[in-house]
Amino acid sequence: MNYYFQTHIKSRCIFIAFFTIFLFSCASHTTKKATYSEASQPGSVIQLYLSDNDNNGIPIQESLKAYKGSSNVKKRIKAYNTEIESLYLSGVLQLGISKPNQANYSVLENLSVNEAAALFSLFPIDTAKWMNLVSTHSNLDKNETYEAAITAGLDPTVVFVAAASGFANSVTPLINSIGLVFYGQDEYSTTQVQFKPESETDWTQGLELTWEPIYGAFAGSIVYLEPDTIYDIDVAITDSSGNVEEYSFQQQTQPNSPPIDPNKIYYLSDIYSGGQLDLEALNIQGSKDGYAKIIGDGQVIQADSEVLSAVNIGSQAYVMLENLTIRGGQRYGIFAKKTHHIWIKGCDIAEYGRVAKDMRNNIAYSSTTNNSPINYDSGIYLERSGVAVVEECEVHSPNLGANSWVYGHPKGPNAMQVWAYHPEEQYRGQMIVRNNRFYGTQKHRFNDVIEGRKNFERTGGFVRDSAIYGNYLAYANDDLIEIDGGQQNVLVYDNEMTQGYAGISIAPNMLGPSYIFHNHIYDLGDETGKEWTAIKAGGLIAKPAGRTYIYENFIDVERNAIAASGVNGDTTFWVTTQNNVFLTQKTGYSVGYCIFDKEKYIGSSSTNDICYNKNTVDARYEFNWDNIIEHPSSDDFSYIESLKSNGDILLKINSNFIIPNISKSADDVNLLTPNAPISDIEEYWHLDAYQFNNSAFSDQLKYGDTTIENESTVVLTGNNWTKFEVDFEVSSDTVLELELHVEGRPEIVGVGFETDNSVSRDRVARFSGKQDWGVNATEYYNKANPTISFPIGEYIQGQIKYLVLTLDNDDIRKSKNKDKATFKNLILRKENDNSTTLSSDFANDEVEIRIYQQN
Numbered sequence: 008m009n010y011y012f013q014t015h016i017k018s019r020c021i022f023i024a025f026f027t028i029f030l031f032s033c034a035s036h037t038t039k040k041a042t043y044s045e046a047s048q049p050g051s052v053i054q055l056y057l058s059d060n061d062n063n064g065i066p067i068q069e070s071l072k073a074y075k076g077s078s079n080v081k082k083r084i085k086a087y088n089t090e091i092e093s094l095y096l097s098g099v100l101q102l103g104i105s106k107p108n109q110a111n112y113s114v115l116e117n118l119s120v121n122e123a124a125a126l127f128s129l130f131p132i133d134t135a136k137w138m139n140l141v142s143t144h145s146n147l148d149k150n151e152t153y154e155a156a157i158t159a160g161l162d163p164t165v166v167f168v169a170a171a172s173g174f175a176n177s178v179t180p181l182i183n184s185i186g187l188v189f190y191g192q193d194e195y196s197t198t199q200v201q202f203k204p205e206s207e208t209d210w211t212q213g214l215e216l217t218w219e220p221i222y223g224a225f226a227g228s229i230v231y232l233e234p235d236t237i238y239d240i241d242v243a244i245t246d247s248s249g250n251v252e253e254y255s256f257q258q259q260t261q262p263n264s265p266p267i268d269p270n271k272i273y274y275l276s277d278i279y280s281g282g283q284l285d286l287e288a289l290n291i292q293g294s295k296d297g298y299a300k301i302i303g304d305g306q307v308i309q310a311d312s313e314v315l316s317a318v319n320i321g322s323q324a325y326v327m328l329e330n331l332t333i334r335g336g337q338r339y340g341i342f343a344k345k346t347h348h349i350w351i352k353g354c355d356i357a358e359y360g361r362v363a364k365d366m367r368n369n370i371a372y373s374s375t376t377n378n379s380p381i382n383y384d385s386g387i388y389l390e391r392s393g394v395a396v397v398e399e400c401e402v403h404s405p406n407l408g409a410n411s412w413v414y415g416h417p418k419g420p421n422a423m424q425v426w427a428y429h430p431e432e433q434y435r436g437q438m439i440v441r442n443n444r445f446y447g448t449q450k451h452r453f454n455d456v457i458e459g460r461k462n463f464e465r466t467g468g469f470v471r472d473s474a475i476y477g478n479y480l481a482y483a484n485d486d487l488i489e490i491d492g493g494q495q496n497v498l499v500y501d502n503e504m505t506q507g508y509a510g511i512s513i514a515p516n517m518l519g520p521s522y523i524f525h526n527h528i529y530d531l532g533d534e535t536g537k538e539w540t541a542i543k544a545g546g547l548i549a550k551p552a553g554r555t556y557i558y559e560n561f562i563d564v565e566r567n568a569i570a571a572s573g574v575n576g577d578t579t580f581w582v583t584t585q586n587n588v589f590l591t592q593k594t595g596y597s598v599g600y601c602i603f604d605k606e607k608y609i610g611s612s613s614t615n616d617i618c619y620n621k622n623t624v625d626a627r628y629e630f631n632w633d634n635i636i637e638h639p640s641s642d643d644f645s646y647i648e649s650l651k652s653n654g655d656i657l658l659k660i661n662s663n664f665i666i667p668n669i670s671k672s673a674d675d676v677n678l679l680t681p682n683a684p685i686s687d688i689e690e691y692w693h694l695d696a697y698q699f700n701n702s703a704f705s706d707q708l709k710y711g712d713t714t715i716e717n718e719s720t721v722v723l724t725g726n727n728w729t730k731f732e733v734d735f736e737v738s739s740d741t742v743l744e745l746e747l748h749v750e751g752r753p754e755i756v757g758v759g760f761e762t763d764n765s766v767s768r769d770r771v772a773r774f775s776g777k778q779d780w781g782v783n784a785t786e787y788y789n790k791a792n793p794t795i796s797f798p799i800g801e802y803i804q805g806q807i808k809y810l811v812l813t814l815d816n817d818d819i820r821k822s823k824n825k826d827k828a829t830f831k832n833l834i835l836r837k838e839n840d841n842s843t844t845l846s847s848d849f850a851n852d853e854v855e856i857r858i859y860q861q862n
Contacts, residue, residue, distance in 0.1 A: 047608065047609045048129065048130045048131065048132055048133070048548065049077070049079050049080045049083045049130075049131075049548065050083075050103045050130045051100075051104045052076065052077065052080050053074075053080060053083075053095070053100065054095065054103060054104060055104070056070070056074060056076075057070060057071075057095050057100075067092045068088060071084050071088050071091060071092070072084075072088075077606065078576060079548045079576075079577055083125075083128055083129055087124075087125035090121050090124075090125035091125060094125060094126065094129075097114050097117075098111065098114045099114050099115060099122070099126070100129075102114070102140070103129070103130050103133075106697050107195060107247070112140065112143075112144040115141065116145060116146055117145075117146065118141065118145040118146070120147065120151050120154055120155045121158075123141050123151075123152065123155035123156075124158040124159045125159070126155075126159075127155060127156050127158075128159040128160065131549075131551040131552065132220050132548070132552035133220050134161060134220065134221045134222075135220055135221060135223030135224075136223070139223070174188075174222065174224075175190070176188060176189045176190055176254075178240075178258050179471075179472040180260045180261055181260065181261055181437065181474050182234045182260060182396075182441075182474075183231060183232050183234065183474065183476075184229060184230045184231075184260075184474055185228065185258055186226070186227075186228050186471070186472040186496035187200070187216060187225075187226065187228065187240075187242065187496075188219075188224050188225070189216070189224055189225045189242070189244065190222060190223065190224045191223065191224075192218075192224055192225050192244065193246055193247070194220065194223075195246070195695075195718050196225070196244050196245055196246045197244075197245050197693075197695075197718070197719075198215050198216040198242065198243065198245075199212075199242070199243045200212070200215065200229065200240070200241070200242050201240075201241045202238050202239065202240045202241070203238065203239050204237070204238055204239075205236075205237040205238065205239055205257065210241070211667075211668065211679075212667040212668065212679070213227070213667055213668045214227055214228070214229075214556075214666070214667055215667075216242070216244075217520040217554055217556075218554075219518060219520070219553070221552055222518075225244060226495055226496060227520060228496045228498060228522060229668060230500070230522075230668055230669070231668065231677060233260065234261065234262055235259070235260060235261065235262035236259065237258070238257065238258055238260070239255070239257055240254075240255070240257070240258060241254070241255045247695050247697050247698045247718060249698075264350075265298045265327055265348075265350050266297050266298065267297055267300050267327065268293050268294070268296070268298065268299060268300075269297070271291070271293055271297065271298075271299035272299075272300050273291065273300065274302050275301060275306050275308070275331065276304050276305070279306060279308065282309075282310055282314065283310045283314040283317060283318070283319060284301075284308050284310075284317065284319070285321075286318070286319060286320050286321060286323045286326060287319060287321035287322070287323055290323075291326065292323035292325055293324070293326060293327075295325065297325070298326060298327045298348070298350060299323075299325060299326050299327070300326075300327040300328075300329060301326075301328050301329070301331070302329050302330060303332060303354075304330075307333075308332065308333045308334065309334050309335050310334070310335035310336045312336075312337045313337065314336060314337060315336065315337050315338050315342060316336040316338060316339035316340065316341060316342035317333045317334065317335045317339070317340050317341070317356075318331070318333055318336075318340065318341045318342070319342055320342065320343035320346060320349060321342075321343065322344060322346045323343075323346060324346050324347050324348050324349075325348045326346075326348070326350070327349075327350040327352065328341070328350070328351045328352070328354060329352045330352070330353040330354065331353075331354045331355075332354070333354060333355065333356045333357075334356075334359070335359060336359040338359070338360060338361065338383075338384045338385070338388075339359060339360075339384065339387070339388045340356035340359040340385070340386040340387060341356065341386070341387045341388070342388050342390070343388070343390065343392050343395075344390045344391060344392065345390070345391045345392060345429065345430060346429075347393050347394040347429055347434035348394050348395070348434075349389065349392065349394075350396045350398075351387065351397045351398070351400060352397075352398050352399055352400070353398075353400060355401050356386040356387065356400065356401070356402045357386075357401075357402070357404040357405070358404055358405070358406060359384065359385075359386060359420070360381070360384030360385075360406045360420045361373045361381045361384055361406065361407060362406050362407060363381065363407060365377075368414050368415075369410050369414045370410050370414055370415070370418055371407055371410070371419065380418045381407055381418065381420075382419060382454065383420075383421070383424060383454075383460075384405065384420040385420065385421050385423060385424040386405070386423060386445070387400075387422070387423045387424070388423075388424040389424070389425055389426070389427070390424075390426050391427075391428055391429055391430065392426075392429055392434075393427045393428075393429040393435045393437050393438065394434050394437040394438075395437070395438050395439070396438075396441070397423065397438075397441075397443060398439070398440075398442050398443065399442050400444075400445075401445075401446075402443070402445045402446075403422075403444075403445070403446050403447065405419075405447075405451075405453070406420075407419055407420055408420075408447070408452050409452055409454040409483075409485070410484065411484045411508075411534050411535050411537075412484065412485075412508060412533060412535075412537065413535060417455075417484040417485040417533075418454060419452075419454040419484070420453055421454050421455045421456060421457065421458040421483075422446075422453055422456045422480075423445060423458070424457075424458045425438060425457070425458070425459050425468060425469055426460035426461055426467065427468065427469050427471075428461070428466040428470050435470050436469060436470040436471035436473050436493075437472050437473060438469050438474075439473065440457065440474070440476075440478065441474070441475070441476050441477045441478065442478065443477075444478070444479045445457065445478065445480050445481075446479065446480070446481040446482055447481065447482030448482060449482065449534065451482075452482045452484045452506075452533070453482060453483045453484070454483065454484060455483055455485050455486045455488070455489050456481070456482075456483045456487045456488065457475065457487070457488045459490060459491055459492055461492060462489065462492055462514075462515075463491070463515065463517075463574065463575075464492060464517070465493045465518055466492070467492030467493065467517075468489065468490050468491050468492030468493065468494070468497075469490055469492065469493070470492060470495070470497075471495040471496055471497065471518075472495070472497075473498070474497075474498040474499075474500075475488060475490070475497075475498065475499045475500075475502065476498065476499070476500045476501045476502060477501050478502045479502075479503045480503070480504045480505075480507075481504070481505050482506045482507070483506070483507035483508065483533070484507075484508055484533045484534060485507070485508050485533075486507060486509045486510070486512040487505075487511065488502070488504070488510070488511045488512065489512045490511070490512065490513055491512055491514055491516075492517060493517055493518045493553075494516045494518055494520075494553050495518045495519060495521075495553070496521070496522075497522070498521070498524075499511055499521070499522070499523045500522070500523070500524045500525045501859075501860075502526045502527070503526075503861070504526060504527070504528045504529075505529055505530045505531070506530060507532075508531070508532070508533040508537065508538055508539055509539045509541070509542075509572075510526075510528040510531060510542055510543075510562075510564075511523055511526070511528070511541070511542050511543070512543045513542065513543065513544050513555050513580075514543050514545040514546050514571070514572050514574050514580070515546025515547070515549070515550035515553075516544070516553030516554070517550050517551065517552070517553055518552075518553045519552075519553025519581075520555065520556060521553065521554075521556070522558070523555060523556070523558070524557070524558035524559050525558070525559050525560065525669075525857075525858055525859055526560045526561075526562075527560070527561050527656070527861075528541040528542075528560065528562045528563075528564065529561075529563040531564045531565070532565075538564065538566050539566060539567065539570065540564075540566060540567035540569060540570035540603070541560075541562040541564050541569065542557060542562075542569045542570075543570065543571070543572050544569065544570070544571050544582060545571040545572050545574045545579065545580050546575065546577050546579070546580070547577065547579040547580050547581050547608065548577045548579045549574050549576065549577035549579075550574055550575065550577070552581070553581070554582070554583065555581065555583075556583050557569065557582055557583070557585075558585055558586060558666055558669050559585070559586045559587060559658070559669060559670065559858040560588070560858065560859070561588045561650070561859045562588065562589050562590065563590040564590070565591065565593050565598075565599075566591065566593055566598045567597075567598060567600050567601075567603050568587070568589035568590075568601045568602065568618075569582065569584070569589075569600075569601070569603065569604075570597070570600065570602075570603035571603065571604065578604075578605055579608050580606075580608065580611070581608055582611050583614075584602070584612070584613045584614065585613075585614040585615055585616065585666060586616065586638075586658065586660055586664055586856065586858065587616045587617070587858075588617045588650060588658060589601035589617065590617075590619050590621065591619075591621070592620065592621045592622060593622065594620065594627075599620050599623070599627050600620075600627050600629050601613075601616065601618035601620075601627055601628055602628055602629070602630045603629045603630075604629055604630050607630060607631040609631060609634075609716075611630070611631060611634060612631075612634040612635070613628070613634065613635045614635075614664065615636055615637075615638045615664040616637070616638055616641075617637075617638040617640060617658070618637060618638075618641050619641055624644065625642060626642070633829075636748070636793065638660070639792075640659070654861035655673075655857065655859070655860050655861065656857070656858050656860075657673055657855045657856065658855070658856050658858050659854070659855050659856075660854060660855075661792040661794075661852070661853055662678075662852045663792060663794035665678045665854065665856070670856045671856060671857045672854065672855070673855050673857055675857060675860070691834055691836035692735050692834070692835045692836075693832070693834045693835075694719070694721075694731065694810060694830075695719070696715040696718055696720070696731070697715065697718045699731040699732055699733055700732045701715075701721075701729050702729070702732075703728065703729065703730070704728040704729060704730035704761075704764065704766075704809065704811045705764050705766050707728035707813075707815070708726075708727055708728055708729070709725070709726035709727070709817070710725045710727070710824075711723060711724045711725015711727035712724050713727060713729045713812075719832050719833070720830070721829070721831075722827065722828070722829045722830075723812055723813075723814040723827070723828045724814070724827045725814070725821070725824055725826065726814070726816050726817065726824060726826075727815075728759075728811055728812070728813050730759075730761070730764070730809040730810065730811045730812075731810045731812075732808070732809060733807060733808065733809065734806075734808070735807055736805065737760060737799060737803055737804050737807055737835070738804060739801065739804060740837050741798075741799055741804075741837065742796055742797065742798055742799065742835070742836050743795070743797045743798075743799040743833070743834075743835055744794070744796050744797075744832070744833070744834040744836065745758070745794075745832060745833040745834065746794050746795070746829075746830075746832050747774055747775070747788060747795055747830060747831075748793055748828070748829040748831075749775045749826075749829075750825065750826065750827040751816070751824070751825050751826035751827060752826070753775070753776050753777075753814055753815060753826040754776045754780075754816045754817065755773050755776040755778055755781060755815035755816075756773070756774055756814055756815075756828045757772050757773040757774050757776070757781055757782075757784070757813045758771070758772050758774075758810065758812060758813065758830070759772075759781075759809070759810070759811030759812075759813055760799065760803045760809075760810065760811075761807070761808060761809040761811055762805070762806070762807065762808050762809075763809075768780060768781055769781075769782065769802070770782075770803055771811065772784045772797060772799060772802070772803075773813075774787060774788040774795060774797075775788055775790075775828075778815075784797050799835070812830050814826060814827075814828040
C-alpha cells in the first residue's frame, strides 16, 4: 500500500462521522496481530507485540492503544502506558523473555520507581526473579524497591521475604506424606528426589520438585508413605552450570494416632450434662507428650441455637474427640479458633446451623432485619488453626440447605470449613482430612462440602502441607472441595466426588504446587442439574502464581473436566496433567472439553491423557495444542467403555509415562520409573539448552527458527540444523534418551554427534524422516510413544564437540514448509548403569496402572 493511498483512507475515515467506530480500525490498520506462543505473562506479550509492530510506522503509544488481545494485558497497558514505552525502548522488557546467558542487565541501572512498579505488574508470576533483578542491578534503594512492588499490588510479606534471604528450608511430615521446600533457588536448575525407609536398601524415585516463582523456591511432596516410619531422603538440585547441591536427611512420618495422656482420658457421660460441650470452660487440653481425649459412650451432645457451636474447642490444644454424636449449635457442630494439634475421629455431626427466618429471592436470612445471608455455617470449623486430623467422621443434614446458582452464588452451610493460617508459622497448614463421609441430599445441599476461607489470599484455605484423601463427598450447589489460596504442597487424592456444581476448586492457586491425583469425579450437577467442571482453575495472573499437578484421575462428566472461572476477571491457569481419563459429553462454546483454557497458558501441558467426548466421538480441547500428547486409546470407544465396567479403574499406559511415586500397578505397588536417573547424578549428561551456546550448523540452516522453550526443550521449525557447543565423550555403552515430537513430513529428524562443523552422514542418528540418510534409528521412534532410548555408543564413539539437532526438508518450498520438531529431555547415560535407570527394553513395555479404587 503506497503512502498516498494510506493517507486517502485515513482522510475518508475522518469525514465519515456516522461511522466513527471505524476510525480506530483505520488508524491501526497496519498493526499486526500475533499469537505470542513464547509469551507467558503480560510483559512478554507486550514485548513481542511491540517488536512485531516496530517497523510499521505507528508510534508506540498508538500501537499500545490498538492492542486488542487479553484483558489482563489491556489493564496493564492502561495503567502503565508511559512506563511500558520507556521499558520497551530501553530493552528492559526484553529481559522477560531473554535467556539468562543472553540478558543485558545493565539496562536496569537507571530504572525509576514507577518503571519498577510497572515491571512487577507486567510479570506478576516472576516475583522472586524481578525482586532480585531490580535489587541487584538498578540504582533503586531497598525502600524504593519495596515501594514499587507494593504499588504494583504485591503482597507486602512476599516483597520483604523475596528481597531478603528468604525462608528457611522446610521438611514437613504428615501421616502418609512429606512436604519439601528449598528456598534461594534458580528456576533454571533441575531437581531429583529419592527416598527409602531407613530399614531398607532400595531407593525409590520421587516426583521432581517444582519451581515456585513467588519466593524463588523448589517445592514438592513425597506421597504414599507408611505412618510412623523413618525415611532416608536425598535431594539433588543441579544448576545450569552443572553445580550440585545435595541434601541428605531423615524424616519420620506422623503416627496413625496421637499419643494420649492416660491421666486425661474423659468419657463423655462423666463430663457432659447437656447443652454445649465447652472444652475451654472445662479446661481440657493436653500437651505434645500426650493429647487429652474425650470418648463418646452413647450420650448425644445436643446444643440449642443460643450457643455458637455444639462443641467448643476454642483455643485448647492437643485435644482428641472420638466417636461423639453431635447435634445442634447456632453456627457450628465443632468450633476451634487459633489452636493446633486437634484430632477428630469417628464423629457424627448433623442438625447444626441457623434456620431461615426470612427468604429473599430464595436466599435465606436469619431475621427480617439482617442484611447478611446465612452462610458459612459448618459441621466442623477450624478457624486460623493448624496441625489437625479429621478422620472417619460423618457430617450430614444441616438445618438449612444452600441456594442454587439460579439465585446467585450459593450461600448456606458446608460440612467442613478450614482456615489453616495459625498465628504461628510452625502450626500453619498441616491439615489431614481422610476417610470421611460428608454428604447432603438431592434437595438439601451444602454450599461447598469442604470450604476454605479467605480464598483470594495466600494465607487462605489449607495454606500448606495438607492432605485430603479417601473421602466420599456429595451434594453441593457449588464446589465439592475448595483448596483455593496458598496450596503449597496441598494434596487431594483417592477421593470419590459426585453431585456438585464443580468438583475441586483450585481458583486461585497463589503459591503451589498442589497435587490432585487418583480421584473419581462423576455425575456432577447442582439441585437444578447444572454443572460447570470437575476441576475449576483460574487467577494465575490476577492472583499469582501456583502450579497444580493433575495425575491419573477418572473424570466422567457432562460438561468439562478442567476449566476456568474468572478470578478478578482472570481465567489463566497453570496445570500439568498426565495419565488421566477425561470423559465429557455435551458440546458448545464452553462445554464438553477435557481442558477448557481460553488463555492457552504456555506453561501448561497434557501428557498421555485419554480425552473423549461422547457426542463428538473424539478428543475435545481448548488448549495449547503444542503441549498435548494424547493417549493412543483416546478414540477407542470400546476400551473407554471397558474402563467403567467395574469399581477399580485400571488404565493401560506405555511404561515411559509412569509417574514416579504416583503410578501404581493393579496390585497397588508403586511402579519404578523407566528412563529416569535415580542416583549417582554424575553418571549421565543432559542437554541444558540455556547452558550451551547454539548456532547454525555447517551450511545446513536454510531457513526456520530455533526456540528454546526451557532448559530441556528445544523446538526447530523450517529446514534447520542447529548445533550446541558441548564437550563430552561417547563410549561403547552410552545410551541416548530423549522425547521427540515431529509435525509435518520432514526428510530427516535426528541428533548428530560431530567433532567439527562439517556434516558426517555416519554421525547423525535419524529417528524420523522419509530420506534414507544417516544412522537409521527410526525403529526406536514411535509417534504415539515419543520417548526414545537408543544405544548411540554402538554407532558413534569418542569426544564430541557439537551436538546437532536436525530438521531437514529440501523437498518442499519455504512457503509451504510447516515442519516442526521438538526435542525434550535429551540425556546420555551408561547402558549398564542400573543405579541410574531401568533397561531400555522395559521402557517400551505396556503396563496397567490403577487410577482409582473404590473405598
